[in-house]
Amino acid sequence: MLDQGAPPHHPTGNAPASPGLGARLMRRKPVERLVAEGGQGEGGSLRRSLGLWQLTMISIGATLGTGIFVVLGEAVPKAGPAVTLSFVIAGLTALFSALSYAELAGTIPVAGSSYSYAYATMGELIAWICGWCLVLEYGVSVAAVAVGWGEYLNDLLDGTIGVTLPTALSDPPGDGGLFNLPALIVVLLAMAFLLGGARESARANTVMVVVKIAALVLFCAIGVQGLRTGNYENFMPLGMAGVSAAGATLFFSYIGFDAASTAGEEAKNAQRDLPRAIMLSLVIVTALYVLVAAVAVGAKPWRDFTDSEAALAQIMREVTGQTFWGTLLAFCAVVAIASVVLTVLYGQTRILFAMSRDGLVPKVFSRVHPKSGAPRANTLIVSLFCGVLAAAIPLGQLADATSIGTLFAFALVNIAVVVLRRTRPDMPRTFRVPLSPVLPALGLGFCVWMMGSLSAVTWVVFGVWMAVGLVFYFVYGHRRSRLAPSEK
DSSP: OOOOTOOOTTSSSSOOOOOOHHHHHHHOOHHHHHHHHEEEEBEEEEEOOOOOOHHHHHHHHHHHTTTIIIIHHHHHHHGGGGHHHHHHHHHHHHHHHHHHHHHHHSSSSOOOTTTHHHHHTTOOOHHHHHHHHHHHHHHHHHHHHHHHHHHHHHHHHHTTTTTOOOOHHHHHHHTTOOOHHHHHHHHHHHHHHTTTHHHHHHHHHHHHHHHHHHHHHHHHHHHHGGGOOOGGGGOTHHHHHHHHHHHHGGGGGOOOOHHHTTTTTTTTTTTHHHHHHHHHHHHHHHHHHEEEEEEEHSSSSSGGGOOOTTHHHHHHHHHSSSSSHHHHHHHHHHHHHHHHHHHHHHHHHHHHHHHHTTTTTTTGGBBBBBTTTHHHHHHHHHHHHHHHHHHHHHHHHHHHHHHHHHHHHHHHHHHHHHHHHHHHHTSSOSSSOOTTTTTHHHHHHHHHHHTTTTTTTHHHHHHHHHHHHHIIIIIIIIOTTEEEEEOO
C-alpha cells in the first residue's frame, strides 16, 4: 500500500510544474464562487435589506446633482450652449455601458461591480486594473463632489446669516486657500451615516434624493422665465472638440448606476432588481440633466459660467432679482450633493470589500461589524482618505481624473459582457443586452473616444496611478490572492 502521507509519484520524478506567470495573471474566479461568497466578510456578513426603490435611489443619489450642481460651471466654458449636447453624448455613452452593467449585475449580483465581472471573464490582472480604476473613480469622485458642496454651503451661509467662510478655510491649495474645511466635513457626515449600516444610509439617501429632484424642478420652473434666445446663438462656439471635451468631463456625473451595482450583496432580490434600478435611474437622471442644462445656458450667457461652481443658485438670484430663491436652491444643493457623497462613498467601500475578500488588498477592508453589518474599518479608512483629498485638491483636476477611471472601467464591462456570453452562454440572465455584441461594441467605442478627449495632464495622472497600482499588485495582491496555487 502507498503511504497516504507521501507525495504522489510522477514518472519524471519531479513535482508538477507550477503555473507560469501568464497563467497566474489570467486566472479567473468562477461565477458560482463569486455568487456563493456574496455578503461574506471577515467576522460577519453584509445584510440583505435593499429593495428596488432603495437601489434606484442609491443610483440616482450617486448620479443626480454632481454634473448639474457642481461640474456644470466647469463644462459650459468648454462647450458653450452645446453643453446640452455634451450631456446627451455622455448619457448615450453611459447608456451603452449601463446595458452591459444591467446584464452582468443580474447574472453576477455581487459587491465588486465591474471588478468582479472582469475577474469572472478576463482574469485576475485585468480585474485588478479595473478595481484600481474604480478606486480612482470612486475615491476621487467623493472628493470632487465634496469640493462643490463647500461652494453651495458658502452660498447658503451668505444668504441666511450674511457671512461666508474665509478663503483660507474654504478653498484648497492652488485655488487661493489653505484647506477646504467644508469638503472634509461633508465626507465625515457621510461616514457617520455609513457606519450605521446599509439600511439606515439608504433611508437618509432617499430623503435627500427627493429634495434634490424637487430643487431641480423648481430651478426649471423659475429659470425658464429668464430665457433669452440670444444665449443659444453660436450654439457650438468651440466646435465638436469642445462638445466632446465637456462630455468627457461630464461623464464623471454618470457613475451612479455603477454605485447601484456595488449593492449586489445587500439587495433582497439582486438578480431581479439591480438591472431595473440601473436602467430606471439612468433615464431619470439624463432627462433632468439635459433639461436643467438647457434652462441654465438659456438664462445665463455661457461665457459667464467661468469659475462658477454654484451656478444654479446664481442664476436663480439673477432671474428673480431676489436672494430668497437662490438661497433656497443653495440649501437644496447642500442636501443634494451630500447624498452624492454618501452613495459614492458607499460604493467605494464595497469595491474594496470585494477586493479584500479576494485577498488582493488587506483583510481590514472586508472586516464586518457584527452589530451594524457594515465594514466599519473600511469605511473609516476610505472616508479619511477621501476627506483629506477633498480638502487639498482643486475640483477641475478631480473631475477629469474621475472621468478617465470611470471610462476605463466601463470599457472593460462592455468587453466582459461579450466574453461571458461566449464562455457561459447557458447561464440564466434576468436581463440581456439587445443586439449584442453590437451595442457593447458601441459602448466600448464611445468610452475610448471620450477618453481621447481628456487632457494630456489627466492621462499622465492616470498613467502614474496605474503604475502605482501594478507595483502594489505584484508586491502584495498577486501573492496573497485567494486563487494563488499555494492557498488551494
